[in-house]
Structures are given as structure tokens and as C-alpha cells.
Amino acid sequence: MDRLTTLIKRFQLRVGPVDPAAARLLIVAEPGSAAISFDDGIGGGGALLFCTEPVSGRETHQTCADKGQKILLAMGVSWSRSTNPFLAALPDCIRYPLQDDPAACELVRLIVQEDRGGRCGADSVVSRLGEILMVRLLRDQIARGSAEPGLIAGLGDPRLSRAIVAIHDHPGKPWSNDDLACEAGLSRSRFAEVFAAEVGETPMGYLRRWRLILARQDLVRGDRVDAVARRYAYGSSEGFTRAFRKAHGVAPVSLRKAVA
Structure with missing residues (x-):
């Protein structure tokens, strides 16, 4: 891994x-x-x-x-x-x-x-x-590892790190909490508890944030909004645009226009 x-x-x-x-x-x-x-x-x-x-x-x-x-x-x-x-x-x-x-x-x-x-x-x-x-x-x-919640602490945990690496390496996969708990070798409830304590956010919260970080990179590179939305498992461009604007404060199309 x-x-x-x-x-x-x-x-x-x-x-x-x-x-x-x-x-x-x-x-x-x-x-x-x-x-x-x-x-x-x-x-x-x-x-x-x-x-x-x-x-x-x-x-x-x-x-x-x-x-x-x-x-x-x-x-x-x-x-x-x-x-x-x-x-x-x-x-x-x-x-x-x-x-x-x-x-x-x-x-x-x-x-x-x-x-x-x-x-x-x-x-x-x-x-x-x-x-x-x-x-x-x-x-x-x-x-x-780290005494403070965050990505370092999560990657330092041999159980959580398996789930985090799966997120990092396959961001477009339609992950569920059950899927990620299975990667970590933990029950769903125990996984959610340990992940929140070590990483400082929920597994789905980290997955969304990671996808939107990568999406921003792709848009700055010039990729189409609808293609990026599909790449990171969003069901529609509209839903992706709402999530992106909330995370980054701008509409995804504005970033793509800036490099057009």
C-alpha cells in the first residue's frame, strides 16, 4: 500500500x-x-x-x-x-x-x-x-503519526490508511461507508467513529473534499465541467456545480473560462 x-x-x-x-x-x-x-x-x-x-x-x-x-x-x-x-x-x-x-x-x-x-x-x-x-x-x-486530528494521523493508522489510500487512488468509485469500512477491516460504526476521531471529519466528508480538490485541478487544466462531474461520481453537472461552489466559492465554469 x-x-x-x-x-x-x-x-x-x-x-x-x-x-x-x-x-x-x-x-x-x-x-x-x-x-x-x-x-x-x-x-x-x-x-x-x-x-x-x-x-x-x-x-x-x-x-x-x-x-x-x-x-x-x-x-x-x-x-x-x-x-x-x-x-x-x-x-x-x-x-x-x-x-x-x-x-x-x-x-x-x-x-x-x-x-x-x-x-x-x-x-x-x-x-x-x-x-x-x-x-x-x-x-x-x-x-x-500525529496527536492532532488530520490526514497525517489518518495515514499513520494502519486501518484507516487503507481506506484513505483507496479514496486517493480511486476517487471516481461510488464509495459507500460500508465499502470504506471493509477496506479498513472495521465495522461500519467503528470505522466512522475512528475516522472522525483521527481525521477530524467523516469518511464521506473527506471523500467529497478530496474529489472537489481534484476537480479544481482538472478544471484549471481546462477539462469540461460535465466530464469532471462524471469523473468524480456526481450524478449531474448541476449537483457538482452546487457542491463545487460551496467548497471553493466559485462556479466550476468560471475556472475553466479563465484558462480557455
Whole structure:
């Protein structure tokens, strides 16, 4: 069961150069107080820091300085903050220690070598390796779960995650509560209770919200309203339009006209 790939593809995870004005940052930081340099190897308190809210370079350096760390490398991250339910569920700043992940340490070493080497294609290599680091960090977040209701907590639950992944991967299927409870291996009543407690909304509520997030993406891309309505199991364009307007505050046809 893959809890990340659909989210990564749908919201186009990208890692690249830092926007000088503001960006969500993936930072490789190492302790400022310890005599650790790139040549000594990453570890001994080194960490990845992912800032999920846009911050300026000055704010980033100040945050690391306050934590007694120095920045080895910073990369910009794009992952559709405005509609991405996974990103919205993350805390403002995530710290992923590197000392217990030798593979991540080696990735960091390769990234820094490419960044400093000035060789052909270095930007592409740094971007691809940075995306791998992001996946490792996100996996760790799922494994840790969350004390707060939301998508992270739901994906961290081995029962609920099966139902959530089914929703993510097959949004056009005419799911019922019974179907999703079966995916989770729970009774309907127990599934509804646990889902609401962990995710913070009902299973059908999350299904509707996910469908309408995807529908917005498709409309912005230029897809027809009636085709999108059918794709996400709406019985009519009118019913889809009402649901879409309630969720997004605009009529679906207005988004399609904007790209026509």
C-alpha cells in the first residue's frame, strides 16, 4: 500500500533553487557548536528541516541560529500548499534527524557535492535527490503519526490508511461507508467513529473534499465541467456545480473560462 505516490503526483512535488523572496524550504542543517563540516560527514546532530510555511532567507538563518545550527544547504520546495491536504496537516517546521539514516546522509553528501561542483546538469541532479530526501522525510512523518486530528494521523493508522489510500487512488468509485469500512477491516460504526476521531471529519466528508480538490485541478487544466462531474461520481453537472461552489466559492465554469 502506497500512502504517498498519489499525493506526490497530484500536487507535483518539486525541489529546486530557493526563491529569493520567499519559499518553502528544505534545509540541511548541522550543529553550529560542533566541529562538523561537510568533509567530516553529515550527522552528529545534523538534520533536515522542512519549513512548510513560506519564509525569507533571513528568517531561515535566524531560526537555525536560534537552534544553535548552521545551514549547509537550502532548497526550495513546491507542493501546492493551497489545496494539498497532506501539506496542510503538517506543522510549520519539521525536523528530521540524520544520524540514524545513513542513506539520507549519503544523499545529502551527493547533493552538496553537486551543488558545489558546478558541473553540467547539477541543478537537475540536486532537484531529483532533493525530492528523494523529501519522500524520506514525509515517510517519517507518517510513521510518527500525529496527536492532532488530520490526514497525517489518518495515514499513520494502519486501518484507516487503507481506506484513505483507496479514496486517493480511486476517487471516481461510488464509495459507500460500508465499502470504506471493509477496506479498513472495521465495522461500519467503528470505522466512522475512528475516522472522525483521527481525521477530524467523516469518511464521506473527506471523500467529497478530496474529489472537489481534484476537480479544481482538472478544471484549471481546462477539462469540461460535465466530464469532471462524471469523473468524480456526481450524478449531474448541476449537483457538482452546487457542491463545487460551496467548497471553493466559485462556479466550476468560471475556472475553466479563465484558462480557455
